[in-house]
Amino acid sequence: xxxxSASLLLLSWIIAGAxxxxxxxxxxxxxxxxxxxxxxxxxxxxxxxxxxxxxxLTPHRLVTSQRDLYRTHLFRTVHVSSKPGTSDGxxxxxxxxxxxxxxxxxxxxxxxxxxGFTFVSEVRYVNLRGxxxxxxxxxxxxxxxxxxxxxxxxxxxxxxxxxxxxxxxASAFERDLYPDTELAFRKAQRLGQFIDPSVGNPDRNGxxxxxxxxxxxxxGRDFGRGYGAIFKxxxxxxxxxxxxxxxxxxxYAQEVEDSRGRDPLVMxxxxxxxxxxxxxxxxxxxxxxxxxxxxxxxxxxxxHFARLRVSAAEHIPLPAGHVLSLGxxxxxxxxxxPFYERLFLDGDSQFRGFERRAIGPxxxxxxxxxxxxxxxxxxxxxxxYLFGEAANVWVRGQDIKLRDLNGAFGIGVSxxxxxxxxxxxxxxxxxxxxxxxxxxxxxx
Numbered sequence: 001x002x003x004x005s006a007s008l009l010l011l012s013w014i015i016a017g018a019x020x021x022x023x024x025x026x027x028x029x030x031x032x033x034x035x036x037x038x039x040x041x042x043x044x045x046x047x048x049x050x051x052x053x054x055x056x057l058t059p060h061r062l063v064t065s066q067r068d069l070y071r072t073h074l075f076r077t078v079h080v081s082s083k084p085g086t087s088d089g090x091x092x093x094x095x096x097x098x099x100x101x102x103x104x105x106x107x108x109x110x111x112x113x114x115x116g117f118t119f120v121s122e123v124r125y126v127n128l129r130g131x132x133x134x135x136x137x138x139x140x141x142x143x144x145x146x147x148x149x150x151x152x153x154x155x156x157x158x159x160x161x162x163x164x165x166x167x168x169x170a171s172a173f174e175r176d177l178y179p180d181t182e183l184a185f186r187k188a189q190r191l192g193q194f195i196d197p198s199v200g201n202p203d204r205n206g207x208x209x210x211x212x213x214x215x216x217x218x219x220g221r222d223f224g225r226g227y228g229a230i231f232k233x234x235x236x237x238x239x240x241x242x243x244x245x246x247x248x249x250x251x252y253a254q255e256v257e258d259s260r261g262r263d264p265l266v267m268x269x270x271x272x273x274x275x276x277x278x279x280x281x282x283x284x285x286x287x288x289x290x291x292x293x294x295x296x297x298x299x300x301x302x303x304h305f306a307r308l309r310v311s312a313a314e315h316i317p318l319p320a321g322h323v324l325s326l327g328x329x330x331x332x333x334x335x336x337x338p339f340y341e342r343l344f345l346d347g348d349s350q351f352r353g354f355e356r357r358a359i360g361p362x363x364x365x366x367x368x369x370x371x372x373x374x375x376x377x378x379x380x381x382x383x384x385y386l387f388g389e390a391a392n393v394w395v396r397g398q399d400i401k402l403r404d405l406n407g408a409f410g411i412g413v414s415x416x417x418x419x420x421x422x423x424x425x426x427x428x429x430x431x432x433x434x435x436x437x438x439x440x441x442x443x444x
Contacts (some may be wrong), residue, residue: 027057030085035096039130040074045095047156048072048132050224057082057091069097072155073134074127076100100126103134108439110142111432113356114347115173118142120439132156140171147171155222165218165230170211177206177246177253206246208256210340211239214265226275236265238302238340252362255339263302265338269293276315287313295337305337321377329391331367343367343393351389352431353408353424360393366400367393375414382415387422 031053034042046052049065066080077098082091103126110118124136134153140146149169157164214236222228240259271291290310297304313327331343342363346356351369360367369391375383390407394400408429412422419434 116143364393
């Protein structure tokens with residue numbers, strides 16, 4: 001009887017709360033007060049938020065506004081609250097910010113199977129003239145890559161929602177030739193099959209250097225709620241040379257040989273992007289990146305080609321912090337790109353269960369991949385996950401056929417969202433991926 005009474009009492013509270021929420025009038029933002037900004041102009045802070053004067057005020061919009069201001073990287077601390085307005089139904093939004101006096105300093109290490117260990121560093125000065133403009137320099141030094149870069153970003157060009165981005169960069173990468181004979185040798189070793197041991201001799205494989213020096217100018221537009229677009233023009237000088245010529249030659253080795261020397265590469269492109277806006281706690285969220293790049297000979301480029309790439313992912317939150325992520329990626333290239341601009345399953349595009357370039361080692365003009373990941377939290381240390389994936393790269397003249405897809409499934413763990421270990425059962429391959437190992441990150 002006591003349990004029944006308690007249940008009835010709880011039910012009456014829920015009904016009363018629901019009716020009260022329906023009767024409570026919605027508040028309208030009368031004005032926005034900003035405190036603590038010594039250098040940052042108020043119009044920059046207001047432009048950085050989706051919440052504006054005259055909007056309906058909700059707790060979700062207060063949290064979203066705080067997140068938007070943190071994403072500018074201009075402030076160490078942001079507090080967003082509200083107080084009653086001058087009349088019924090009105091509210092005043094109060095924003096307190098603690099500004100960074102200089103900007104951000106980042107230094108640390110990265111590891112990837114493509115580039116090995118790399119020291120990475122970046123210094124970024126934010127809030128030029130109190131208008132949110134940023135200037136940054138970076139330097140990378142590693143086993144197989146090195147380079148430097150400089151960036152300038154004006155997120156509110158001429159007081160608008162448009163952005164101007166300027167980038168200068170120089171880099172040098174060491175890349176393996178990856179002839180099919182080496183892949184055949186590694187596959188035979190895993191399966192216990194006999195093959196001529198000389199095929200797996202590293203001396204047979206070539207290593208070439210791929211250097212780039214150039215810059216990019218971009219004009220972007222922020223549409224709010226994670227949507228944005230950018231138009232880009234880039235010009236580079238690409239330098240290809242052998243570091244070790246291969247003993248076993250083939251079509252790919254011949255392409256590298258034919259590309260030796262310095263060539264100009266000019267690209268015009270546009271990219272549309274939808275990014276995640278908040279932690280995955282309540283509702284599904286989607287990510288989308290679609291880009292189109294065109295390299296015209298009449299602007300001085302070494303080759304005439306066009307490239308289209310699309311990637312999409314849907315993240316579905318489940319009870320107890322579990323998340324199901326479904327993703328796909330596709331790409332196509334028209335006409336005759338240089339070999340280093342083809343589509344590869346390597347680097348950031350490497351899968352969880354396959355060795356780098358185990359699929360389409362020489363790249364292709366068509367790419368299709370799909371992935372499903374089911375992850376569960378492991379305390380504060382990271383997430384454990386199960387995955388399934390399928391992908392392939394097709395060369396010119398081949399038709400896309402789903403039966404050509406190479407698939408794998410496996411398990412993995414992400415530690416502190418920094419280091420990721422995954423094992424593909426089909427290929428019997430352990431993959432290690434990480435964006436950053438240790439280091440410092442400070443806002444000053």
